Amino acid sequence: MDIAALIKTIVTPLVTHPDAIVIASHETSEYMAFDLTVAADDVGRVIGKQGRVAQAIRTIVYAVKSPYAKRIRLNILDAPQTASEAN
Template identity: 65%
Template structure:
């Protein structure tokens, strides 16, 4: 799953003012590969965007990735 993780980080880091504060944790459930994205509190608005458009765009790209065992990918944006 490092490919998906690298993809998310590659998309998110250029969008934020504090790229070193981007943290991504992953865990697997029976049906999903879930990724929890945490950024600096001052960057949360940049990740979500107006009316959630940036977050939805990131999720659309990530959800299109194929994973082994037919698991779906889920991206959660964690508000610290």
């Protein structure tokens, strides 16, 4: 199971800018970490009220049988601001 593809499949219907979804992976000593970045105005949709949507996404991702020997970690990151958004 490709974890990044699973994350993208779950997140795509939640956001208004699906082309802005970026998933990067890196390995730490304890986890195989996946960093999810979405458009700035979609962050609230992915996190949800009181983090409920984010927790549901993590529950699904963590429950999938992983091809990695380490535990999976999903980080939802703020989108970097462009120069036009900062002004």
